[in-house]
Amino acid sequence: MNAAAARARGGPQAIEPIVVGVDGSGSSLRAVDWAANEAALRGVPLRLVYASLWERYEGESLAEDVGKPSEQVRAEDIVRTAARRAGLREPGVPVSTAVLPEEPEYALVREGRTACALVLGTRGRSGVVELLLGSVSLAVAGHADCPVIVVRGASDNRVRAGTGGRVVVGVGDQGAESAALRFAVREAALRRATLEAVRAWRCPAHESTDHPLLAGEPARLHEQQAADVLEQALKGLPADVDLRRDTVEGPARRVLLNASHGADLLVVGARRHRGHRGLQLGRVAHAVLHHSACAVAVVPEPV
Known part of the structure; x- marks a missing residue:
């Protein structure tokens, strides 16, 4: 405000x-x-x-x-x-x-x-x-x-400080400037929970790891690139954050939905274009809002 x-x-x-x-x-x-x-x-x-x-x-x-x-x-x-x-x-x-x-x-x-x-x-x-x-x-x-x-979910939620749960955040291309990441850090601190920062990665179709001649090195290259993006985004986090880093192969929607199981909160960003009047939700945010196994926080990311 x-x-x-x-x-x-x-x-x-x-x-x-x-x-x-x-x-x-x-x-x-x-x-x-x-x-x-x-x-x-x-x-x-x-x-x-x-x-x-x-x-x-x-x-x-x-x-x-x-x-x-x-x-x-x-x-x-x-x-x-x-x-x-x-x-x-x-x-x-x-x-x-x-x-x-x-x-x-x-x-x-x-x-x-x-x-x-x-x-x-x-x-x-x-x-x-x-x-x-x-x-x-x-x-x-x-x-x-x-x-x-x-x-989400049909049972009462337990979100009090000291529960020792997990707050999952999807790390996109905004990196350290991400409002969603800052929100997730605060939520994890309030709950004294582990912050699980997740970056999804995929090989292009022509580099499919299912092919025996292409398995191995190309996959490691894309996974390392994802790890580098994740590390750069997390560089400025407070030292006392209980942090877990995950780079996972697959579509971001599927990766985050899998990570939502057993979590207290799943945090995703949604880009907001000034002056745009339509629904401003990306495919990932739309999917997790419909299908997440835990509560979902959608955080505006000004563009």
């Missing part, structure tokens, strides 16, 4: 909150759990946001007892329930709520402009549906100005 936005939010010392989108689904409640833990780890407030254009679908339909649109009454009940859940999980975290009569994609992207991160669920009400990402989460991940964490 820039200085002007910080002052607008309450002065130069204003603290950027974790914003979580809630809609009453099981996946959004798990996102609340994750976001509460994340806010506690970072020492920041938590903001719960429900957004829906209920007037478009309900018109002037009112709940008789309170004189409000019935969907608004339901939304207010959802955010109150979510706030109680967050308070029970992390009693020391300040919680605020908002019910907004807007398209959720636009509302959440706007909220992200003054947040340190957005946390979302996969938005599914059945086990089969939850395997794929909902349109709202996908749109927000492809447009937000701050990191977007999508909480």
Whole structure:
């Protein structure tokens, strides 16, 4: 957040909150759990946001007892329930709520402009549906100005400091300047977790290692190049980072999906071109958002 936005939010010392989108689904409640833990780890407030254009679908339909649109009454009940859940999980975290009569994609992207991160669920009400990402989460991940964490899986997550888990980050061509790498370093430190930096590499098709005459030296050359890129990107990391380096042959999507098993968080970058209005997610980010075995953080990489 820039200085002007910080002052607008309450002065130069204003603290950027974790914003979580809630809609009453099981996946959004798990996102609340994750976001509460994340806010506690970072020492920041938590903001719960429900957004829906209920007037478009309900018109002037009112709940008789309170004189409000019935969907608004339901939304207010959802955010109150979510706030109680967050308070029970992390009693020391300040919680605020908002019910907004807007398209959720636009509302959440706007909220992200003054947040340190957005946390979302996969938005599914059945086990089969939850395997794929909902349109709202996908749109927000492809447009937000701050990191977007999508909480996957059907079980509660454990993200408290001291769990001794793994934070996996895909290292691309941005090298040491990568915002995704900086985000992953911080997340690993907060969790006291191992940072696993992964660089995928492949031989060109005409140098396939499956061919007996080409196996060996060409593969070692490409793997060494990947190792050199990885080492250069990690050169400036703090000495106290518990770091694991991995260069793995294969498509980046497959390599990162394999690495997501057993991890606390998978971090990938998404290039953001100024002035571009379309969905800004590369193939790798798109694939891991849909299929990762753990939560995924998509971090904007300005171009």
